[in-house]
Amino acid sequence: MVKLDAKIPQGPLAEKWTNYKAHQNLVNPANKRRLDIIVIGTGLAGASAAASFGELGFNVKAFGIHDSPRRAHSIAAQGGINAAKNYPNDGDSIYRLFYDTIKGGDYRSREANVYRLAEVSNNIIDQCVAQGVPFAREYGGLLDNRSFGGAQVSRTFYARGQTGQQLLLGAYSALSKEIAKGSVKMHTRSEILDFVLVDGRARGVITRDLISGKIERHSAHAVVLATGGYGNVFFLSTNAMASNGSAAWKAYKKGAFFGNPSFTQIHPTCIPVHGAYQSKLTLMSESLRNDGRIWVPKFKEDAEKIQKGQLKPTELGEDRRDYYLERRYPAFGNLVPRDVASRAAKERCDAGFGVGSTGLAVYLDFADAIKRLGKHVIEARYGNLFQMYEKIVDENPYETPMMIYPAVHYTMGGIWVDYELQTTIPGLFAAGEANFSDHGANRLGASALMQGLSDGYFVLPYTIQNYLADQIQVPRISTELPEFEQAEKEALSQIEKLLAVNGKETVDSFHRKLGLIMWDFVGMARNKEGLEKAIKDIQELRADFWKNVKVPGTNQMVNPELEKAIRVADYLELGELMARDALMRNESCGGHFREEYQTPEGEALRSDDVFNFVAAWEYKGENAEPAMHKEPLVFEFIEVKQRNYK
Template sequence: MKTNSKIPPGALAEKWTQYRGTMNLVAPNNKRRIDIIVVGTGLAGASAAATLGELGYNVKAFTFHDSPRRAHSIAAQGGINAAKNYQNDGDSVYRLFYDTIKGGDYRSREANVHRLAEVSVNIIDQAVAQGVPFAREYGGLLENRSFGGVQVSRTFYARGQTGQQLLLGAYQALARQIATGSVQMYNRHEMLDVVLVDGKARGIIARNLLTGELERHSAHCVVLATGGYGNVFYLSTNAMMCNVTAAWRTVRRGALMANPCFTQIHPTCIPVSGDYQSKLTLMSESLRNDGRVWVPKKLEDAKAIREGRKTALDIAEEDRDYYLERRYPAFGNLVPRDVASRAAKIVCDEGFGVNQSGLAVYMDFTSAIERYGKSEAHLKGLHDPDAATIRELGEKVIEAKYGNLFEMYEKITGQNPYKYPMMIYPAIHYTMGGIWVDYNLETNIPGLFALGECNFSDHGANRLGASALMQGLADGYFVIPYTIGQFLSGEIRTPKIDPTTAAFAEAEQNVRDRIEQLLSIKGNQSVESFHRRLGHIMWDYCGMSRSADGLQKARQMIRELREEFYKDLFVPGDNDEYNPELEKALRVADFLEMGELMIVDAFNRNESCGGHFREEYQTEDGEALRNDEEYTYVAAWEWQDLAKDPVLHKEELVFENVELKTRSYK
């Protein structure tokens, strides 16, 4: 049984407390003798490395960035959820748990999600103590706002830069441990293989990105916190360097990849503008608190807008279709991301899209500007203010709330979003799938752990907004420091791991061969061109909607593309220098395999749930149709060699506390 989830016994709300109180510990004198490798220093990795260092372990932390402060966690805008109930609006640990399970379309583990909701409150305490400058009310207490898929205000935020501020908090905690020597930091090092000794993860092979030197690093265990694989789609909101390589290399060594087809499409991104485009930019979900999403009701209006004969301002109120409010009156513009994205796709497919490519909808702040403007005028004691005054006052409120996002939008598009509604379209943003882990966040390879976005554990088939930051920090600060003891308590007599053994030599040679292979093809096409083509295949056939026929076709296309890649790739330069093209080539080679596995998983899952929408499985009014009878399981895939099909291992999901319902936001 490869997928034993090791969920502790007991009532849901007691599991974590009881387990924590009875699990094995490692005494301080033994911690000093134990080495831990942490790969990745975003929210999950930095918080784990810092906390493990504080506890007294010897930590070696690795990042391919020039500094741990650059990780993609920094780009998260909107906020972080926590069940503090500071707003007295009925929130609780149970409600956050329930919202997350429901939001994930009943494809996540109850026990993990409940633990996440429990520790969410500790994260906010810790972050405030570190100096994270969250938004505050006039009374000096913390302010909250609301996010998609929930009816309470539990999101803490720091203007539009919550990820940045939380990452800096974790980075600073890490810096403190680097200064004390308990963490040894390796910047500009990329993990290219994991080393197994007697079946346990005992080290990594890392490439020094400045010199190309391959280094062997050994430890008693290895913790991966290497983020998601959204860049398999080429265009995504992920930072350019985000990649699957570290995670994929562990899959190549036997780790299971769970639910890889569960990818999140974020509904509010700036639409694609041209072929040269390298990445997409997200507009925070928080904007949906005040932005109303619409397209014209009449096809001829949409056509006129696309052809530049009309603008949004020419469309009368009664000719606008606020389709989210129409279809989902209970949640309106704040439906979860998967629902909002699909709704945008539907109206655009029907011909109502509003930019040149026809792939964009409007997000309009006029109503909010008027509402805030009136309330401000009232506060200032202005009677009968004119429309211009109301607008001016309202724009100021919007600016205070979302100023930096509006500015970002204008910089990219050259259009003033206070005057014209924003144009948005869905884009790949996050990956719920990831390396399979048990309750201890340990993979099926003993001693190999996976945290944050790179594991699969908490978000099911769809992640709710402001929950990625929560999960990354929960895993790093409050889960792994405990659960890692379950493994390490059995290792206190294990001496330092020797990096000169055959296993290390084999892994190093494996990496050397891969690099040599890529450099020696000397073909004619750039890495970038292959990546872009892979992205097109993934987006067209394994993106917002999928079908059996399309997926089968796409699998064949990826295989052909991979063949071409190994025949005609050109990588300039050499290994023994700073060579970003070689770095990219290694990453795209792994994306070409990961993409195929995503397609296999999407093909296997004959249902629609969360971010996974199969055209064959939908209700009459186009909503996702789940199949709980047959698919209430985690699909954990064992990779074989390229010629064979991956092997499916099922972890049945047992719901003891939540009744499986059709998700409705109507």
């Protein structure tokens, strides 16, 4: 078995990152100019990394699938970004943010990585403010904070309900500055088809221009993968339509191990599904749980009447409501972590207490908060979210409670990386949601923005130098090398194969079928039998896809159907790996809930003796089973406990 080396620096937890930086290798300014770095994806992690590399003097080539880096899906994050500033004087510290994140992740992440994340969190806020990000402020002119799930302090910085937008626009402005300077060359509407390895190192990519269809070769001394998560494998998710896992999947097939692929975050507060034609789900920010109270009817007959439209929620008195999160988790109440809140909602709905016409929804009620604070305060805090809800559902949430239900939101799993964020392919790094690193089995709210920017602004600019320091003698890589020719040929042949099937069913119809399999068997609750069935069903669906899919048009044109087909072909393989990973992990932890492993109260039951490891999967070929390698998780500094939010 391959020995996975996480390369965790020596020393006490609080000194590891400082020690690393003190002893790492650096590249001098003259040499930086001669070194090329490719950055794939220009969301928070990619844009911040590309801009920072450019500032340092490296020659950067950045790639994004959108018409502009400003459209990456980081833009849609609503609620906020965590940092251990302790501005509210409520007892926060770097250690507490670290501890909450490890605990929130149900003890399935690396201590050293998470500590570093908490440590640089404060630098991120400073950086963003310096860029002109208009965070919310108090009347005294200083920054305001609010609370998110899994924390008892207020450490979340925010910009109305558009924090992701403002942070991405900050990173985009830094990137634009470097593009103008000429240190970054930006390739928009450009999709990665494959990676090119030369002598075992990542040395380039093959891309497709999404307008002309032209296949291009690009080379570099190092490559950074920052393409986000793969939640769209479920078809319906809060991800944007073009968000995809293909670059990560191609990296996996070229030798990068895939870490904990089954760890998926199902977000508790999304607008419920309404019809078969639905293309995506909309998130309602977790920040709403600061003031909204979650409930379902206490009695089944009331739930049934509500489902049939015979009773309105506002007609139900307090004695006929069940505020189930406050009842089950008095200490954290409505602010329990996402996995706990989602499962509790599913439990109530499965038991027949759900609301809405489908019975698959719970209420998020602001009546108390409006009474306590006044409508204007709620409007100031969440106005844009309330408006968004009203446009979609056609109901006024100031007057009647919102209906919400869990939906796929984020993937904690991703490409395995060591402490330096380097994958098992030398020279290939992974950042942001695309890597598996910091959130364990469950990510806390407002931590994705933190991790993306931490990786891009404050980690990679250091660690990539440690790699590049011994590459200074390597001349610019030629794209005429046979490895590039071979990769281009393979990428083109995959496209030709898809176009040649010429079956009868659309790409979306296969994607929808895959999504149903994933949601039913690899979703919020999993069991052995279901996962085995999912593997079989996905294999059959994949075979059917390659016989019956219809991809119109040609490669040499704007062809969104072809783009989708390439992604869905990858999802049909990735979905199977997710099911395999979930099947292997005979325990429940965080968002991974195996029905066979639960406490008498229905909480996730970990098995630390056996499963205290990261599962890193290695690709073994098209028809071969993947191999699983273990990176043991060693907890030196904290005590591993059963999570308790009561």
